[in-house]
Amino acid sequence: MTTLFTNARLIDPEGDRDAPGWLLLKDGVIADVGFDAAPDAPDGAALVDCAGKCLAPGIVDIGVKVCEPGERHKESYRSAGLAAAAGGVTTMVTRPDTLPAIDTPEVLEFVRRRANEVAPVNVLPMAALTKGRAGREMTELGFLMDAGAVAFTDCDRVIADTKVFSRALTYAKALGALTIAHVQEPGLSAGAAATSGKFATLRGLSSVTPMAERMGLDRDIALLEMTGAAYHADQITTARALPALERAKANGINITAGTSIHHLTLNTLDVADYRTFFKVKPPLRDEEDRMATVEAIGTGLIDIISSMHTPQDEESKRLPFEEAASGAVALQTLLPAALRLYHADNLSLPQLFRALSMNPAKRLGLASGRLAKGAPADLVLFDAHAPLILDRFALLSKSKNTPFDGARMQGKVLATYVAGERVFG
Amino acid sequence: MSYPHRHLLGIEPLRPEEITTILDLAEQYVTLNRSSAKHSEALAGLTQINMFFENSTRTQASFELAGKRLGADVMNMAMQASSIKKGETLIDTALTLNAMHPDLLVVRHPNSGAVDLLAQKVNCAVLNAGDGRHEHPTQALLDALTIRRAKGRLHRLSIAICGDIAHSRVARSNILLLGKMENRVRLVGPPTLVPGAFREFGVEVFDDMREGLRDVDVVMMLRLQKERMDGGFIPSEREYFHRYGLDAEKLSFAKEDAIVMHPGPMNRGVEIDGEIADDINRSVIQEQVEMGVAVRMAAMDLLARNHRARAQPEGVMV
Numbered sequence: 001m002t003t004l005f006t007n008a009r010l011i012d013p014e015g016d017r018d019a020p021g022w023l024l025l026k027d028g029v030i031a032d033v034g035f036d037a038a039p040d041a042p043d044g045a046a047l048v049d050c051a052g053k054c055l056a057p058g059i060v061d062i063g064v065k066v067c068e069p070g071e072r073h074k075e076s077y078r079s080a081g082l083a084a085a086a087g088g089v090t091t092m093v094t095r096p097d098t099l100p101a102i103d104t105p106e107v108l109e110f111v112r113r114r115a116n117e118v119a120p121v122n123v124l125p126m127a128a129l130t131k132g133r134a135g136r137e138m139t140e141l142g143f144l145m146d147a148g149a150v151a152f153t154d155c156d157r158v159i160a161d162t163k164v165f166s167r168a169l170t171y172a173k174a175l176g177a178l179t180i181a182h183v184q185e186p187g188l189s190a191g192a193a194a195t196s197g198k199f200a201t202l203r204g205l206s207s208v209t210p211m212a213e214r215m216g217l218d219r220d221i222a223l224l225e226m227t228g229a230a231y232h233a234d235q236i237t238t239a240r241a242l243p244a245l246e247r248a249k250a251n252g253i254n255i256t257a258g259t260s261i262h263h264l265t266l267n268t269l270d271v272a273d274y275r276t277f278f279k280v281k282p283p284l285r286d287e288e289d290r291m292a293t294v295e296a297i298g299t300g301l302i303d304i305i306s307s308m309h310t311p312q313d314e315e316s317k318r319l320p321f322e323e324a325a326s327g328a329v330a331l332q333t334l335l336p337a338a339l340r341l342y343h344a345d346n347l348s349l350p351q352l353f354r355a356l357s358m359n360p361a362k363r364l365g366l367a368s369g370r371l372a373k374g375a376p377a378d379l380v381l382f383d384a385h386a387p388l389i390l391d392r393f394a395l396l397s398k399s400k401n402t403p404f405d406g407a408r409m410q411g412k413v414l415a416t417y418v419a420g421e422r423v424f425g
Numbered sequence: 426m427s428y429p430h431r432h433l434l435g436i437e438p439l440r441p442e443e444i445t446t447i448l449d450l451a452e453q454y455v456t457l458n459r460s461s462a463k464h465s466e467a468l469a470g471l472t473q474i475n476m477f478f479e480n481s482t483r484t485q486a487s488f489e490l491a492g493k494r495l496g497a498d499v500m501n502m503a504m505q506a507s508s509i510k511k512g513e514t515l516i517d518t519a520l521t522l523n524a525m526h527p528d529l530l531v532v533r534h535p536n537s538g539a540v541d542l543l544a545q546k547v548n549c550a551v552l553n554a555g556d557g558r559h560e561h562p563t564q565a566l567l568d569a570l571t572i573r574r575a576k577g578r579l580h581r582l583s584i585a586i587c588g589d590i591a592h593s594r595v596a597r598s599n600i601l602l603l604g605k606m607e608n609r610v611r612l613v614g615p616p617t618l619v620p621g622a623f624r625e626f627g628v629e630v631f632d633d634m635r636e637g638l639r640d641v642d643v644v645m646m647l648r649l650q651k652e653r654m655d656g657g658f659i660p661s662e663r664e665y666f667h668r669y670g671l672d673a674e675k676l677s678f679a680k681e682d683a684i685v686m687h688p689g690p691m692n693r694g695v696e697i698d699g700e701i702a703d704d705i706n707r708s709v710i711q712e713q714v715e716m717g718v719a720v721r722m723a724a725m726d727l728l729a730r731n732h733r734a735r736a737q738p739e740g741v742m743v
Contacts, residue, residue, distance in 0.1 A: 198625040202437070204537035204558030204597060274538030318516050320536030322557070 001420060002026045002045040006038040008381075011056035012371045013354035023055060025377035028419035033371050050381060053414060056353045057369050058090025058121075058378035059334065060360040062151075062180070062258060063234060063306040065327070066092070066123075068114055069107065070099030074399050075311035077111075080331065081119025083396040085424035087332040088380035088413045089307070091122040091368060093360070096133070097155035103128035103139045105147040112148055120423040121416075122378070124150045124364065129168050129179060135159040138168040141175055150364050153180035153234070156281050156326075158216060160186045162223070169229035178363065180232045183216035183241070184208075184282060193322045195283045199268050206322060210238040210289060213282065217241045221248045221255065230254045232363060236302055237263040237285050239292035246301055256363050258304035259293050261330055265337045266290070266403060276317045276324035277403045280308070294346050297355050304363065305355040307334040311399030329397045333404050336411035339384055343410055349384070377420035386412040428727040431735075432544050432551040435560035436601040444602060448570050448579075451716070451723035455570075458494070458719055467726045468497035471528035476518075477554070478504040478534040483689055483714070484554055484564075488531045491721035495729075497529070515539060516546055523547040528732055529725055532556075537594075550728040558594050564688055565598035567720040569606070571713050572643055575684050580607045585637050585679070587613040588647035588669060588696050591620055591658075595688045596647055600626055613637030614669060617658045634669050638678040645686045646671050646697050662695050672698040676707070684709045 003025050010021040010033070022038035024031045024045075032039075041047050061084070067074040084092050094111070096102035102111055108127055115123035127149035131137045141152060152172060158181070159165040165181075172179050192208030194200035200207035217233060221244060224231050236245060236257045248255050260280065268284045278284060285293075296302040310327025317324050330337070338356060341347045361369025368376045392405040415425030428446050430438065457463060473492040477485050485501060492499040504518070513521075515534070522530065523546070530551045532540045537557030544551040555561040573579040584603055590596040590612050600623070603610050610628040612619050624630055631637030638644060649665065659665045671685065685701055685708045693699040702708055 196620070196622060198622050201620060201622040202597070202626075204556075204560070204594060273541055315514065318542075319514065320534065320539035320542060320557075322536050322538075 002031075002042055003048060003420065004038065004041045004045050005048045005050055005055055007052060008050035008055040009052055010035065010371060011054050011349045011353050013057065013350045013358040014370045014372060016350045018349050020052070023371065025417070025420045028377055030371065030373055030375050030377050032373055053381055053383050054349065055379060055381050056349070057357040057371055057375075058380050058416065058418065059088050059356045060091040060093065060364070060366065060369050061089045061307050061309070061331065061334065062093040062304060062360050062364070063095055064092040064309045064331065065095045065097060065311060067098060067311055068111065074313050075397055076118070077115045077123065078118040079396060079398045080309070081121050081123070083329075083331040084119070084121045085416045086396055086413060088335045088382060088416050089121060089331055090378035090380065090416060090418050091124060091361070091366070092119070093124045093126060093150060093364065095155050096126055096128040096153065101128045101133045103131050103133070105140065105143045108144055108147045108149060121418050124148070126151045126153050126180065128152065129154050130159060130164065133157050135161055135164060138164070138171060141172055141177055145175060145177060151178040151180050151232070154182070156182045158182055158184050158186040162219065166223050166227060169223055169227040169231070173227050173229040176230070178230045178232060180234050181220055183213055183220060183233045183236065185212040185215035188212040188215070189282070193279065193283065194271065195268050195285050197268065197286060199271070203271070203274065208283065210240055210285060213238045214241040214244060217244050221253060224248070224253045224255060228254065232304075233257040234306070235260050235263065235282060235308065236296070237282055237293055238289045242292060242296055242301060249301070256303040256359070257301070258306050259297070259302050260306055260308040261334050261337045262308070262328060262403065263290065264294055264297065264305065265340050270403065274321040275403070276319065276321055277328060277401050277405065279321060279324055279326050280328055281326040294341060298347050298351055300354070303355065303359040305338060305352070307331055311397055312401045313399055317401050327401070329395065329399050329402050331397065332395050333390065333402055333409070335380070335382060335413060336388065336409040337404065339411035340409070342384065377417055379417040380413060381415040381425070382411060382413045384411055386410065388412060428731070431731060433562055433724050433728060434541055434544060434551065434553045436562050436565050436598045436605070437560065439605070441605050444566070444569065444605065447566055447720065447723050447727065448573060450726060451566070451570050451719040454719040454722040455716070458715070463494050464496065465494065466496045468492060468495035468529075468729050471497045471729055472526065473497040473499045473529040473531065473725070474522060474527045475499065475501045475531045476504050476522070476533070477502070478532070478539070479555070480505065481533055481554070484533065487714070487717045488554060488721055491718050491725060492529070494718070495722055495725060497725075515543060519543045519546045523549070529728060550732045552724060552728065555594055558592055558597070560598045561594040562598050563717070563721050563724060564595045565602040566724065567713055567716040568599055568645065568686060568688070569602055570716045570720055571686065571709050572684070574712070575709055576642060582608045582642040583611070583640060584608055584643040584645060585611045585613050585641045586645045586647065587634065587637065587671065589618045589649050590614055590623060590647065591618045592650035593647050599645065600628060604628070611637050611641065615659060615665075634675050635678045638675060641679045641683055643684055643686065644671065644676065644679055648688065648690065649692055649695050666695055670694070670696055670698060671701055673701060676701060683707070686710065686713060688713070
């Protein structure tokens with residue numbers, strides 16, 4: 001199948017370009033792309049006039065929680081896949097914090113089979129780093145890699161036993177496996193529902209100092225110096241952690257860092273009167289930290305933006321704030337929320353798609369995430385300016401726990417393509 | 426008379442004149458409570474349900490008595506013993522109660538924000554009787570009334586709140602109220618129990634108790650909230666008493682006519698010396714208990730007026 005996109009506003013993170021152009025896709029890959037006058041369509045090619053709308057590499061979202069196995073009522077591969085397609089996410093890199101955890105090749109194979117059957121987008125599973133995510137014994141990393149695990153993570157659980165973590169990193173290094181870790185000092189952050197400061201004090205919420213993130217990162221960087229393993233910090237959300245990250249990168253440590261879309265677009269005051277849809281992990285930060293995080297995306301110090309899509313049912317959110325579950329759904333709001341940073345003149349579109357598509361693909365060794373000849377034709381066509389008022393019940397996820405309910409946003413996905421196939425729009 | 430709110434969930438949303446409204450009405454109830462016929466019909470025909478998800482003897486008794494003196498039908502529910510144990514959520518409990526058409530819910534809950542959450546789900550007026558470490562508005566109001574009666578005013582006073590501020594909803598409500606009424610508030614306690622973030626509330630913070638008490642008009646002691654501590658805030662109770670317990674020597678740094686307050690129940694020998702607590706020339710602790718009933722009557726009276734005004738003539742809720 002051949003399709004020619006003309007009259008597009010091409011968002012090319014690799015060449016840092018945002019300019020009019022055209023793109024030809026053939027047999028699931030990008031056959032050619034140009035910023036000049038479009039060629040004539042080959043015989044039999046479908047023609048898509050983009051009418052000046054944005055065409056960008058599809059989003060590669062590291063850290064999506066799909067609640068299979070265990071809690072399919074919260075999110076299935078089918079519902080998550082539809083939400084992803086509608087949100088311009090062409091690759092979901094899924095988390096193993098399910099019930100039970102994805103920590104054996106058998107569970108991983110079940111997950112891959114389910115995903116391939118029902119999800120219209122690419123699904124790449126991650127597996128747990130330790131059995132049951134309990135932080136005591138490492139999983140069968142080799143078998144899990146053979147079964148298709150693209151990275152290893154215990155998700156929001158920090159491996160508190162440094163010896164266990166150092167052994168897992170050493171073993172992962174030998175396999176060439178990527179480890180993803182949550183950076184928090186576990187003692188300080190235990191039981192915290194908010195970031196310490198005036199707001200948490202006024203609301204009487206148990207809180208954690210933002211310094212706990214830097215302490216977690218400092219420890220992990222020391223372990224990386226020891227082991228040489230490949231490592232990704234899932235969410236860096238505070239200004240104080242950034243100098244440590246910068247030094248580690250300058251010293252040649254194999255480290256990258258991500259952040260969540262919520263930490264880039266919301267701050268601790270948004271919790272207001274104990275709104276539990278704003279309870280995420282780590283907790284939302286002060287405005288200064290948010291701005292520092294946005295800036296770090298701009299410079300590339302923080303490499304990756306993730307949705308940290310975490311479905312929760314109404315029951316688990318309709319509780320007093322400290323008892324309510326953490327997390328927010330975000331597959332469909334990731335792009336319009338990210339575009340807030342573009343409309344606020346914080347980041348350019350190529351900068352955004354560097355963090356949304358190119359860098360995550362690169363970190364996982366994928367060929368996608370770029371508008372380059374030969375790359376998979378995973379694409380998103382969107383109108384960056386179309387206004388919308390978000391209605392959470394219109395989301396395709398089974399769970400509707402978004403902090404953006406009722407929010408005025410800009411940015412609508414018009415079409416999503418996975419390997420050249422139109423999966424949305 | 427100005428109190429436009431549907432609920433009393435905290436001091437934070439109140440304006441100074443609304444606080445004065447409650448206190449002025451409470452004065453009338455102080456008079457009523459001291460008379461032989463301690464009864465009014467302000468809440469006649471209304472149903473008041475006290476839901477205490479956390480143990481309380483004193484506060485619950487105070488609310489119960491206040492409701493009964495105003496002529497309400499009062500029901501106490503010990504929530505710890507009932508459905509919560511069976512796994513029912515707070516919201517379900519609220520909806521169940523709501524179906525019984527109460528007019529006033531008085532709620533205490535161990536989680537900050539739980540009373541706000543409940544108030545969103547019911548049709549009646551909700552009165553926060555303490556939620557987690559967040560607010561305890563009637564305690565702050567009764568403290569304010571006690572101070573106003575003892576000092577003749579509720580502004581331009583220097584007030585030291587001492588002890589376990591971190592875990593105290595009483596402290597938060599008092600800081601907010603006394604600040605709104607333009608007093609100088611000092612917080613005194615070990616830094617583990619008085620986090621630095623409190624400085625952003627426009628208060629002074631002291632970790633030396635003698636310095637903190639110097640020339641204050643009011644010394645407000647707080648109970649050490651042992652049940653809210655997950656360990657390791659202070660080395661021991663005896664060291665705490667030595668450094669932060671109120672005794673005659675430390676009190677001598679305050680003004681000569683300074684009053685001593687405590688929300689109760691007291692840990693004698695931990696945060697306060699028994700002799701000070703019982704000194705009728707300094708301690709207004711018994712008066713605080715008396716003011717508690719009057720302030721709660723005033724608050725419920727005002728909420729009931731608004732509640733009746735919202736109801737349709739037939740008594741059906743809008």
